[in-house]
Amino acid sequence: MNTIIAFIFMFGLLVFVHEFGHFIFAKRAGMLVREFAIGFGPKVFSTKRSETLYTIRLLPLGGYVRVAGEDPEIIDLKPGQHIGLEFTPTGKVNKIIVNNKSKHPNAHVIEVEHADLDHRLIIEGYEIDESDKLQFEVDRKAVFVMDENETQIAPYDRQFASKTIPQRAMQLFAGPMMNFLLTIFIFAVLGFIQGIPTDEAIIGDVLQGSPAEDAGFQAGDRIIKIEDNPVTTWEEFQMIVQENPEQELAMTVERANEQLELSVVPNRVETKDMEVGQIGVQIELEKSIIKSIPYSLERTYLMAKLILVSLANLVTGQFSIDMLSGPVGIYDATNQVVQTGFMNFLSWTAALSINLGIINLLPLPALDGGRLIFVGLEAVRGKPIDPQKEGIVHFIGFALLMLLMIVVTWNDIQRLFL
Known part of the structure; x- marks a missing residue:
């Protein structure tokens, strides 16, 4: 039950934030927003406020903001009618x-x-x-x-096409932008609550039963020297320990303004690429509102970089489509993350948020990035692409995306149940 609640909350938050970006910038530009939808398919709930119908739909595959003129109007009066x-x-x-x-x-x-x-x-x-x-x-x-x-x-001045190129581009970009901002906000909150890793070689915590505990290390110890080599940063300390598995290391630490000499033998631990040494200590964390902002920006940047590298590997064939996850796979991963605590769940939500933002900016039909391409082409050509032709391209793109979603979901089901 906790996983279901967490998944609904996470999905609702990510889609709501994304679509709210489209919604608010459409409103600011004077566009008529016909519908604000969470999910696709049959309506589960709907209510109308002012000009906009707000709906929650059955299938948790995303959401949409339907702006007048962005797609062909459903009703058209004909002569003789x-x-x-x-x-x-x-x-x-x-x-x-x-x-x-x-x-x-x-x-x-x-x-x-x-x-x-x-x-x-x-x-x-x-x-x-x-x-x-x-x-x-x-x-x-x-x-x-x-x-x-x-x-x-929808009079023409309320339609998507009537607005300037910057207004339309901003309305399309606003959804992914809001996902990026949500990621930054969540990481900033996590940084403030959990603390931000310091760059100094100060021990924040000593794990029970670890070589460091056996050697007498305590939280707050500052590493000054290892084997007569001065140490000033955590990275230097970590590198020396990792490079010397099962080798006794003499360390000078500062504790309560006194210097102590301690010796420790790092355990040998296997990783994917190599064997490294570990003594069972964690870096000191500092709680700071001011420092949490650049920390969140750095984490967002590194995560975005990782996602872009994965997408590049997918395009070049180094990453198989079988490794992609759809709603079923995301639900299963969410279930595993929920078991590890609320903070990890927030971090997972932030990761999915920036992933959603980046995916939507890909230059593919039906996605925000694909629509931005058409706006860009209009800016270059000096005139818009034929709306019917653009509509056909986006329809085909949407159909292919739904097909991909079905394939990915089937792969998820096979991995989990077959």
Whole structure:
């Protein structure tokens, strides 16, 4: 149960932060945000506030912010179509009844000849069996009513395409950016709560039953010399110990303003690449709000670098697609991390957050990076790519991503259950 709660919290947080970035910058640019969704597939929960429908959907595969004009509009009035109109007290159209007009007995039914709901905001047409053409002015916040569901119209100045290139680029980049900021924030919190490793050769903790405990080392001891070689940093101390497994080392330590001579024999420990010496001590940790910021930036940078190297290895074939993990694999890994404590769970959340940000910036169709490519091409060409062609590219890209997700999930299931 703890794992389920942790996974839902983690997934919800990562997707919410990502989509909130898209949402807030769309709002700031004046775009009409139709839906803010967590998950894909059938709706589990929905509520509408102002112009936006907020939904939680069944499949935990991500989320989306649906901005008017970013994808083709679902409803389009055609010549000859019969629609019903309802009006504001000032005479402007505020409801356009697309079907089920019998449920709206007060609606004024017309046959459409022409409709411009992008720029002029008018509908022209005829009353049934009449020849006199009528023109109706449409309110900027009028809604379509189809199957008794309301969808607000989007004048051109509220659509994605109407905004400047920097505004559109920022709206697309804002999702990954928020994931990077979340990672930095989590690492800063961890750095302040747990402490930040100091660079000095000071022992923070001595493990029970270790060679260091047997030799008499204590927390707070400062290593001054090893075999008459001066030591000033933890890296120097660690390197000497690692290079001398099962070799007695004479060390000079400072404790309570006194110098002591201690001898220790590092254990021989096997790693992936070599055998190293270890004496069972941990570095001293310092709690500092100020230092936690550069510490979190450094950890975020190193993690981003590791992810980019892994992606490069995947492209060059050094990393197999079978090693990728989908939701099932992430859930299993989360289960293992949860067992090790809340702090490790936070660190895992930070790692997934920056991973989500980087993956979304890849120049692949349907991802934020793919959409940014089209915005960049428009900046270079001086005119936009045909929206229908761009839509087809993103649709194909999304379908391929879903196929990849299915393959990865199947691999996860085979690893865990078969």
